[in-house]
Amino acid sequence: MKSESELATANGRHEPWVPLMEVAAREVFELMLGCELTVPETPAETNFDVTSMVGLAGKLCGVMSIRCDSKSAVLMASKMLGCEVDKVGAEMSDALGEVCNMVAGNFKNKISGLGDGCMLSPPTVITGSDYSMHSGGDSPALQLNLLFENKPIVITLQIHS
């Protein structure tokens, strides 16, 4: 019997992982930020200017990223720290990086065989929107469009192999 990860890789399709990504993200936001993610009726085009990325290496290679606008990132940090948004400074990047790290870790722990066989990199956070990302991924990225406090966020998993 193949594990879920072996099956998905063998078929070249990872779409069944999207609901697991969503569950992983919902758990992180509910437990660590005390708020519920919702699904937008239609994905909104927004100027995301903060991107957090965590690399995965091992049985699954790829990059998980979370993109949002800076106001959302500040709001995430304020909820994590339990302080007002105007008190958040440099912690914004740390907070969004940690959120991405927890979503990636929670996601891999939900897939048989990946908990042990897949390492996470420390998070990298990019601020600004004038950039392009080129990945060596060999399959279409899995993407989740969600709302955090009614503001759009996008969670993406680009799989390399």
Next chain:
Amino acid sequence: MTSNVRALIVDDSSVMRKIVERSLRQAGIDLKQVLEAGNGAEALAVLQDNAVDLILCDINMPVMDGLEFVKQLAGVENAKGTPVVMITTEGSESHVVQALSCGARGYIRKPFTPEQVKEHVLPVLEHKS
């Protein structure tokens, strides 16, 4: 022993260190002193000059990870018998076994609730007393 607790929180995220501290307070633990370190090497340096009652430690950190820190803790005079509880995104059984075999006394997976912190930390503190 849940009053006048001196805790050392080891995590490369300062935001996460604050969350862990808040979770300890929400768990009803009266913290007398909270020391922080960004990795295992910093934590060992902190323990050269300070004794604590409880250490909460991440696994994936730069410079020195949490498992190596726990291994080296045995050689630190100030830390002999001090319980370590791991708090980490690494949630597999092998990580848990590895951490416990290195000397950790508890294991909490991120994301976590204050209730989970209470459930894992209180027995460790009570056992220490």
